[in-house]
Amino acid sequence: MSLRFSDEKLKEVQRIIEHYPQGKQKSAVIPVLHLAQEEFGGWLSTEAMDYVASVLSLKPIEVYEVATFYSMFNLKPVGKYMFEVCQTGPCMLNGSDDIVKYIDEKLGIKPGETTADGMFTLKTVECLGACGYAPMMQQGKYYKEQLTKEKIDAIIAECRNAVAAKN
Amino acid sequence: MSLFSIFTFEFCLIKMGRKLLLEKAHIENIRFYDVYRREGGYRSVEKALKTMTPDAVTEEVKKSGLRGRGGAGFPTGMKWSFLAKPEGVPRYLVVNADESEPGTFKDRYLMEFIPHLLIEGMITSSYALGSNRSYIYIRGEYAWIVDILEQAIAEAKNNGWLGKNILGSGFDCEIYIQRGAGAYICGEETALLESLEGKRGNPRIKPPFPAVKGLWDCPTVVNNVETIAAVVPIVNEGGEEYAKIGIGKSTGTKLISACGNIKKQGVYEIDMTISVEEFIYSDEYCGGIANGRKLKACIPGGSSVPILPANLLLTTAKGEKRIMNYESLADGGFASGSMMGSGGFIVLDDSQCVVKHTYTLARFYRHESCGQCSPCREGTGWMEKILLNIEKGKGKMSDIDLLWDIQRKIEGNTICPLGDAAAWPVAAAIRHFRDEFEWHVTNPDDAQRRNFGLAHYADPIHAPVTS
Ligand code: FES
Numbered sequence: 001m002s003l004r005f006s007d008e009k010l011k012e013v014q015r016i017i018e019h020y021p022q023g024k025q026k027s028a029v030i031p032v033l034h035l036a037q038e039e040f041g042g043w044l045s046t047e048a049m050d051y052v053a054s055v056l057s058l059k060p061i062e063v064y065e066v067a068t069f070y071s072m073f074n075l076k077p078v079g080k081y082m083f084e085v086c087q088t089g090p091c092m093l094n095g096s097d098d099i100v101k102y103i104d105e106k107l108g109i110k111p112g113e114t115t116a117d118g119m120f121t122l123k124t125v126e127c128l129g130a131c132g133y134a135p136m137m138q139q140g141k142y143y144k145e146q147l148t149k150e151k152i153d154a155i156i157a158e159c160r161n162a163v164a165a166k167n
Numbered sequence: 168m169s170l171f172s173i174f175t176f177e178f179c180l181i182k183m184g185r186k187l188l189l190e191k192a193h194i195e196n197i198r199f200y201d202v203y204r205r206e207g208g209y210r211s212v213e214k215a216l217k218t219m220t221p222d223a224v225t226e227e228v229k230k231s232g233l234r235g236r237g238g239a240g241f242p243t244g245m246k247w248s249f250l251a252k253p254e255g256v257p258r259y260l261v262v263n264a265d266e267s268e269p270g271t272f273k274d275r276y277l278m279e280f281i282p283h284l285l286i287e288g289m290i291t292s293s294y295a296l297g298s299n300r301s302y303i304y305i306r307g308e309y310a311w312i313v314d315i316l317e318q319a320i321a322e323a324k325n326n327g328w329l330g331k332n333i334l335g336s337g338f339d340c341e342i343y344i345q346r347g348a349g350a351y352i353c354g355e356e357t358a359l360l361e362s363l364e365g366k367r368g369n370p371r372i373k374p375p376f377p378a379v380k381g382l383w384d385c386p387t388v389v390n391n392v393e394t395i396a397a398v399v400p401i402v403n404e405g406g407e408e409y410a411k412i413g414i415g416k417s418t419g420t421k422l423i424s425a426c427g428n429i430k431k432q433g434v435y436e437i438d439m440t441i442s443v444e445e446f447i448y449s450d451e452y453c454g455g456i457a458n459g460r461k462l463k464a465c466i467p468g469g470s471s472v473p474i475l476p477a478n479l480l481l482t483t484a485k486g487e488k489r490i491m492n493y494e495s496l497a498d499g500g501f502a503s504g505s506m507m508g509s510g511g512f513i514v515l516d517d518s519q520c521v522v523k524h525t526y527t528l529a530r531f532y533r534h535e536s537c538g539q540c541s542p543c544r545e546g547t548g549w550m551e552k553i554l555l556n557i558e559k560g561k562g563k564m565s566d567i568d569l570l571w572d573i574q575r576k577i578e579g580n581t582i583c584p585l586g587d588a589a590a591w592p593v594a595a596a597i598r599h600f601r602d603e604f605e606w607h608v609t610n611p612d613d614a615q616r617r618n619f620g621l622a623h624y625a626d627p628i629h630a631p632v633t634s
Contacts, residue, residue, distance in 0.1 A: 019343040021257070021300070024383060026365035030348050034307070062365075069367040070348030071534075072307045088269045089470060089527045090426045090513050126351070126531045127269040127470075128308050131511070132424055132432035141310040 003040055003051045013055055025056050029066050032056060033073060042082070043074035071125070079114040079121035081159045084138040087124045090131035099135045099147050100124060106156060119159065185412055187400040187420045188393070189436045192280040198315065200322035203283040209328055211291045211402035216336040219402075224295035228398060230406030232418035237263055237354070237391030238469060238509040240493055249378040250296055251386040259387040260298040261363065262289060262395050264305040265347055265354040269470035269531060270511025273422035274392035276434040278305075278312050282319040286342065288395040290328055291402055293340045296388055300341050303392075304359050307348040316344055351535035355583045356389040358537065369537050370583035393422050413439040417492035421510055427465075428516035430454035439492035443467070444481045446491050447514065460516035463621050464600070467496055468508025470528050471588035473595030474521065475505050476624035484628065501595070517621035521603050525596040526554035532589035543586040546577040550593055557604060560611030567604050571597055600624070 005013065013032055020027045032052050033044065040048045044067050053063040067073045083103055087096045100111065103122050107115055111124040130136045133145035144155060196202040203209075215224050229244025250258060262285070266274040278285055285303070293301045305313060320342050323329050331339045345363055347353050353362045357371035360382050381387020397419060401409045410418045417439040426432045429447065431454040437446065446452045447462065456462050462477045482489055484503035489495050493507045515524060533547035553570050556562045574590035581587070597604060603619040 019302075019345070021383065024364070027345070027363060029365040030307075030362065031346060034346060034348065065367055066365065069537075070307070070350050072349035087527065088531050089466075089524050090270050092524065092527050093427045093513070093515060093519055125349075126534050127267060129266045129272045129275050129306065131270050131272055131426040131513070132434070133272075134426065134432075138308055143308075 003045075003047050005035070005039060005051075005055070009035060009039060010055075017056075026058060026062065028056055029058065029063060030070070033063070033067055037073060042078050042080070043076060077114075078123075080119050080163065081139060082121045082123060083155075084123045084125045084128075085111075086126065086128045086130065086134070086136055086138075088127040088131075090127070091134040091136060094134035096135040099137070099152065102149050102152055106152065119163065120156075185420060185438045186436045187409075187412075188277065188284065188396050188422065189281070189434070192277075197281055198279075198283075198319075200283060200319070200326060203281070204326070208283050209287050209290075209323075209326075211399045212287060212294075212328055213334065215291045215294050215402055216334045216338060221295045221297060224291065224398075224402060227401055227406035228295070231397075231401040231409040232406075232413075232416060233394065233397055233401060233409070234416070234418075234493065235391055236393035236397065236421065236510070238268060238471070240507060243390065243394055246378070246390070247296060247388060249376070250388055251379045252297065253386070257299065257385050258297050259382045259385055260289065260293050260296050260301040260395075261356075261359065261382060261387055261389045262301070262303045262392055263354060263356065263359060263389050264303050264309070264392045265351075265359060266309075266392070266509075267306055267351040267354050267535075268509045268511055269528065270426055270466060270513040271424055271469050271509040272426075273424040273434050273510055275309060275312065276424070277392060277396055277422065278309075279315060282315050283323065284396045284399055285316070285392055286319050286323050286328075288398045289342055290323070290333070290340055292388075292390070292395050292398050293342075294336075294338050295398075298388075299339045300343070302363060302382075303342065303344045304353070304363055305344060305346055306353075307346050310346070313344055313346055320344070350537075351531075352537045352583070352585060355585065358583065359389060360387065367537070369539050370585075372582055414490070414492055415494055417494060417507075421491075421507070423491070423510040423512050425453050425512040425514070427512075427514035428457050428460065428519065429514045430457050437491055439490070441491055442481075443489045443491055443496075446512075453512075453514070456514070456516050458516070460518055461621055461625060462514065463517045463519060463624055464515040464521060466505070466511070466513040466592070467491075468506045469511035470513070470531065471584075471591055472506040472508040473501055473504070473591055474515075474525075474599065475503075475595070476599050477621075478625055478628050479503050479599070480505075482628060486628065501591070502598075505595070518618060520558070520618045521596055521600040522554065522558045522607055525592060526551065526558050528592045529554050529589070532585065536585060536589070537583075540581040540586065542577045542580040543589060546573050546586075547589050549573050550589070554593070557607050558614075560607060560614045562604075562608045562611075564605065564608050567597060567601065567608070 016028045016031045017025045049063045053060045109122045114121040135147045136145040233243040234240040350368045352358045353368040358368040362368045377387040465480045466474045483498045529551040533551045538544045574593045577586045578590040607614040
């Protein structure tokens with residue numbers, strides 16, 4: 001198996017397991033899947049899920065059935081940056097449709113698609129608990145709220161700059 | 168409202184605007200321990216652990232009349248008193264921070280701005296319940312709030328409020344955070360427990376209730392963030408004092424997250440004595456409808472509760488002013504009332520389309536159905552498809568009756584309340600806005616170009632409305 005957590009991450013797994021009483025490390029599966037997704041390229045391959053199973057001494061199926069249930073786990077590769085735009089009622093009332101359309105215009109991707117260069121994925125999601133700051137999207141760990149076209153432009157530029165700076 | 172409650176209402180106006188949870192949320196750096204403590208934080212832990220028995224704390228919560236703030240409104244003290252206490256078996260307090268009901272973002276506000284209030288409430292509540300290991304189950308998307316809470320927990324621990332033998336009382340307590348991963352259903356308490364056990368979030372059949380068989384089969388209390396935060400003022404001031412705020416069975420204060428087409432969206436703490444009208448139009452709260460438009464409709468308690476047209480929102484079918492509390496919002500039952508629910512207050516102006524809004528909610532419930540029960544798994548998808556057809560001008564008159572029929576067959580026929588939650592918004596939309604649905608069918612082209620508008624939805628109500 002080529003996928004492996006660093007020693008530091010393995011320590012983190014150990015700390016997570018300590019949150020639960022002895023023998024209940026199955027409870028760690030969601031936190032450890034989050035960790036795996038972050039570490040292994042933003043999505044969970046079968047190999048990644050099998051690895052999580054081995055780390056927690058679970059059967060692979062116990063990991064698959066969890067990974068497939070929760071919407072934050074990506075079971076297919078995604079772009080380096082994911083724009084997850086909320087489209088539920090309150091966001092729709094404040095123009096979330098226009099935001100989705102604008103991102104499509106700018107990047108040429110529809111919901112569920114990734115740009116050819118693998119930079120951006122657009123996804124529509126349901127209520128993220130930011131209804132009073134609509135329209136909004138999640139990007140990585142953080143929320144981008146009260147979105148406007150200008151803000152979208154700025155976010156896209158920021159992502160591109162971050163990548164350019166690394167290269 | 169009875170004469171008596173009108174009197175109480177007038178009386179309570181004097182104390183209007185009372186804040187118990189967010190009073191200090193604006194103080195700079197209240198997020199951090201030193202400031203929180205300087206402002207009187209952790210007094211409830213001192214009081215409870217040094218001067219009260221666990222049962223005495225529960226007794227105060229009972230006296231306070233506090234009702235679960237997550238949506239169901241069940242009396243918290245009663246829920247606590249159901250907790251089984253077999254010898255030698257651990258008990259757990261689990262805080263439900265899975266906030267996912269569309270329109271609701273109050274718990275997030277509380278955790279972001281005044282996280283120690285939740286931690287303090289949890290320690291005091293854990294003492295009352297005998298939970299030595301308590302959890303916060305937080306929705307996975309609130310990832311940055313996890314950091315805020317982790318820091319608050321570490322600070323509390325460094326200052327001796329968590330760990331072994333807290334304040335020399337002999338009581339041990341640790342608090343852990345568990346992140347979900349995107350599933351509305353995990354806000355349902357038994358689904359939450361399944362998820363916390365590392366499984367899919369499929370709700371359990373009740374009984375047994377979590378109070379007897381909860382987390383890892385041990386007695387468990389699951390309470391909403393706001394509920395647990397409210398334990399702090401209850402213990403500090405006493406249950407009776409807390410119960411003096413509000414009207415009847417709507418005691419204390421309630422956080423309302425207001426959104427949609429209003430001027431000032433945000434989280435407000437109200438004491439359940441103000442009218443809906445004042446809440447929407449006064450500058451202290453929502454500041455009126457945005458962009459000079461008119462109020463058309465509102466879902467007052469999160470997406471699951473019935474939508475009401477402007478006229479039935481502001482006054483009950485009996486012509487009385489509707490008040491922002493459990494009883495008044497529910498006045499008239501489902502025929503002409505709604506519910507307090509989670510306090511997610513969604514306002515629609517006269518440019519909005521009720522059919523489209525209802526469609527987005529149906530899509531939400533289809534997306535979030537766990538799939539265990541066929542009526543919900545299949546029915547939510549059918550409703551979504553039919554609503555989209557009507558919205559796109561491809562619907563038939565019979566579709567409206569079909570929608571009604573489907574929602575009737577979901578309601579009450581599922582393991583958990585998600586089925587009802589999916590059925591009610593559709594039912595209420597048809598009940599009160601049937602004209603708008605029919606207009607989409609009879610004017611399919613028009614419906615693609617413009618919306619139905621305000622129509623008669625704000626007309627004064629003269630005669631009692633029947634369903
Ligand atoms: S509806 Fe978009 S965050 Fe709630």
